[in-house]
Amino acid sequence: MPPPPIRRIVVDAPHVPVAPPEPLEAAVRARPRLATDAVERMRVEDLTIAYGPKVAVNGVTLPVHQGEVLALIGPSGCGKTTLLRSLNRLVELTPGAGRGGKIVLDGDDVDVIEVTDLRRRVSMVFQQPNPFPMSIFDNVAYALREQGSKRVKRSELMAPVRSALERAGLWDEVGDDLDRPALRMSGGQQQRLCIARALAANPEVLLLDEPCSALDPRSTAIIEELILQLREELAVVIVTHNLQQAYRIGDRVAFMYLGELVEYGLAADVFERPEHTRTAEYVSGAFG
Numbered sequence: 148m149p150p151p152p153i154r155r156i157v158v159d160a161p162h163v164p165v166a167p168p169e170p171l172e173a174a175v176r177a178r179p180r181l182a183t184d185a186v187e188r189m190r191v192e193d194l195t196i197a198y199g200p201k202v203a204v205n206g207v208t209l210p211v212h213q214g215e216v217l218a219l220i221g222p223s224g225c226g227k228t229t230l231l232r233s234l235n236r237l238v239e240l241t242p243g244a245g246r247g248g249k250i251v252l253d254g255d256d257v258d259v260i261e262v263t264d265l266r267r268r269v270s271m272v273f274q275q276p277n278p279f280p281m282s283i284f285d286n287v288a289y290a291l292r293e294q295g296s297k298r299v300k301r302s303e304l305m306a307p308v309r310s311a312l313e314r315a316g317l318w319d320e321v322g323d324d325l326d327r328p329a330l331r332m333s334g335g336q337q338q339r340l341c342i343a344r345a346l347a348a349n350p351e352v353l354l355l356d357e358p359c360s361a362l363d364p365r366s367t368a369i370i371e372e373l374i375l376q377l378r379e380e381l382a383v384v385i386v387t388h389n390l391q392q393a394y395r396i397g398d399r400v401a402f403m404y405l406g407e408l409v410e411y412g413l414a415a416d417v418f419e420r421p422e423h424t425r426t427a428e429y430v431s432g433a434f435g
């Protein structure tokens with residue numbers, strides 16, 4: 148189904164500088180400098196997504212860089228999750244969803260990549276931790292078995308399971324109790340297990356849809372630290388309502404409003420020197 152005609156809204160407006168709250172300034176001082184030669188891992192071009200007549204994402208063009216965290220921010224309903232779910236074609240599972248424009252992974256149109264392979268390469272972690280009702284080991288091994296290791300013995304899967312749990316910062320906590328049911332872990336541990344499960348497939352891009360919204364501040368801090376480590380080896384795209392989080396861990400930030408990309412740039416620029424009034428209002432908390 149072709150998407151409905153694109154309706155453009157005017158968002159250009161005079162620059163209104165915003166002073167970020169104090170904790171954000173400390174966070175940005177702590178952020179390491181970006182590599183100026185970051186490789187473009189994904190790109191969406193003139194992406195439009197509609198659910199029936201409802202246009203959720205409207206003409207968005209955006210790169211996703213290797214070794215960086217891209218934070219998608221914007222008020223509720225602006226299309227962040229829809230954009231995120233389009234990157235590995237999960238959005239197509241929604242009845243009535245239609246897409247226009249192009250999504251590219253490593254130079255290939257995602258439409259020509261076999262969809263299971265695409266979802267392995269562009270892996271997603273959801274808002275609510277959703278471990279399978281099985282052991283910690285089997286949760287991670289599941290991802291490996293799905294990749295063709297179905298008949299592989301447990302002993303042979305131990306090394307990659309351990310590696311995924313280590314990358315997710317969970318091995319030290321659960322390594323001696325891998326047969327424990329995953330659902331008996333804390334919420335923060337469950338979310339890191341879901342990240343381990345995603346990492347087991349060796350993705351190139353990790354999609355995180357508000358991964359900390361169900362977690363307490365301590366678990367949130369652990370996962371933010373983990374994301375900053377993981378970005379070294381892949382590209383991370385995170386949807387977050389938490390502006391401080393976007394500022395703390397985002398290398399680049401995309402601000403969306405009513406389905407459109409209003410502003411995209413380095414996190415420090417978007418938060419401290421926004422080009423558009425709408426961005427300035429949003430990052431200063433004038434609306435949410």
Ligand SMILES: Nc1ncnc2c1ncn2[C@@H]1O[C@H](COP(=O)(O)OP(=O)(O)OP(=O)(O)O)[C@@H](O)[C@H]1O
Nearest residue numbers: 198201202203222223224225226227228229230241
């Ligand atoms: N399955 C669906 N069917 C119809 N409309 C939908 C569907 N999913 C989302 N929408 C609509 O598409 C628009 C964008 O939704 P989306 O969830 O992508 O926004 P969001 O910015 O992620 O919101 P939130 O921050 O509240 O999660 C909204 O108007 C929403 O109501």
